[in-house]
Amino acid sequence: MDLSSIPQWAVPVEPVSEAQIVKTYTADVVILGAGYSGTAAARAAAEAGAKVLVVEQQQEKSFQCFGAQYGSVNSEFMKKRGAPEVDPVDIIADWQRRSLNRANPALVRQFAYNSGSTFDWYIDPLPEEMKDVMTFMNPWPKHFEGELNGFRNYVGTAIFKNSKFDRSMMGPPPGMDEQDGPGGPPPQAEKKDRESPKMPGAPLSMTESIVYTHGMIQDMGGEFVFGITGEYLEKDETGRVVALIGRNYRKEYFRFQANNGVILAAGDFSGNKQMVMDLLGEYAALTENGEKYPYSPAGRKGKGIQMGLWAGGKMEPGPRGGMWCCVGGNGGPMDGAAFLRLNKHGKRFTNEGIMGYWGAGLQGARQPKGAIYTIWDSNWREELEYQTLDHTAVEPSGADMIAHQLRWAEKNGLEEMRPVGPPGAKKGHSNYLACADTIETLADRLGVTGSDRENFIASVARYNELAHKGKDEDFAKDPRQLHPIEKPPFYAFCENERKVGFLMVTVAGLVVDEHQQVVSRTDDEPIPGLFATGNCSGERFPIMYTTPVAGVSIGIAITLGRIVGDYVARNP
8 A cells, every 4th residue: 555645644553563462451342532422431331231441541630621511402400490491303403504414413313312311311420519509501691582693592501610720621731642642650540439529619620520420430340541542443354343452651552352342432633733734624724724723722633533544434524623712703701792893904704693603703714814803882781682692602690700801991991811912012912902982092092003993983883884774784694683882982802813713622523323333434334343422423513613502512422422332332
């Protein structure tokens, strides 16, 4: 085989000799990855009576997950706290509309019908003090209509946060590179006592809930091997995947033999620059072909996906999606709100309400390099009542913090937000919040000059004209989100230079069937013994990450993880 034209990440690693295997483990179900989907799969498989072994590249003591919002529908726990009943058919229909009917219908259907019961299943064993402090993305805005700008959004998001420091929002600590293997203690972790990791009254992070679940799985006889990076898969003479080969930081190799099957749940490939550039065409274009490749806080190297491809699986066809952060979305206190956005030349460029944060962000990323301005007036509280219930929607509790920032801006004229300055900005100006009594003065405080200043003032005037008409003739924004900017003081948040922001995680992965069995690239038939779930699996969010329920990335990972774990346990 000529490997010269094949990207390095796509070239299979050479198998090690039998003499290099220092130990062999055997289980019914072997799972690569102890994150959301892998943990759910392990718990479900253990509950079904299978012997479970989980292989995880992080160290046990420093283990952490990325993310804080868990989206589902029709959870009994959530309904008792005000979330409305949702018709699963509506979820399926909206999901397929958002994906242009490119998502795998079987996976979408499983989420729609099982995500609520899975949420209840996931939190049921948690201590009551954990559940009591959970927060929710509700009550929803007073005038929330469900559908805005042609897309529906649904209430069903639990928010897992730590009040002091939520390490789940950070990436792996230094030294956690999957290619090199982590340092630390020997690969076999000691079994830990299962205790509530937080004192009563302290908000719960997703990492804490996952670690707690690890303890539950160990109590059921499940085994975790930390500090091991997956290397490749072994097949028997029939073509069935029968084992996972992994190594530790000492470059010692281990075989994890699976009686029923191997589940790949090792996350995405956002930390692998070359895979991103090769597989995510849109993102590659927006990052200038990687010249300014943004760091991914999740940082996964795509090893699970690579192993699946080397074993004969195939990648979902493009366009492939990612979960972007601040992709021209502006940032700042009103990032998730559908307020007026202007580019560096003072021109409006999009319907700010389509697909919430993600949609506006992608349009912002296509604008000329430089500033993106978000503009609003003192009626902002009333206008937020019409916001899209999306990932960055301003929670009721967050409005008071915003008000505090605005009062500071009213007093000082600007508030420094980030240490990045626009070209020609005055000393001390960075990404900042500006305040003024007139639109003209607001432009001056933002450092907008010349024709850009004229455009800025004219764009606000045009926006007000359309708002009074109740019809956005320029960008078709939903009239319910079209509010004039007329009541002083006026505010603007300026974000400069950041054309893209950073890639949170990729959401493209291996093609799987209705049982999440990896499909062969030669005949589209399932590969015996091989499964993929979570961000290792594909066709969940084609094109881009946009969902009818905030937090669905975690919600679908746990839902599908539970389903595949149970299936593999019951189908040797």
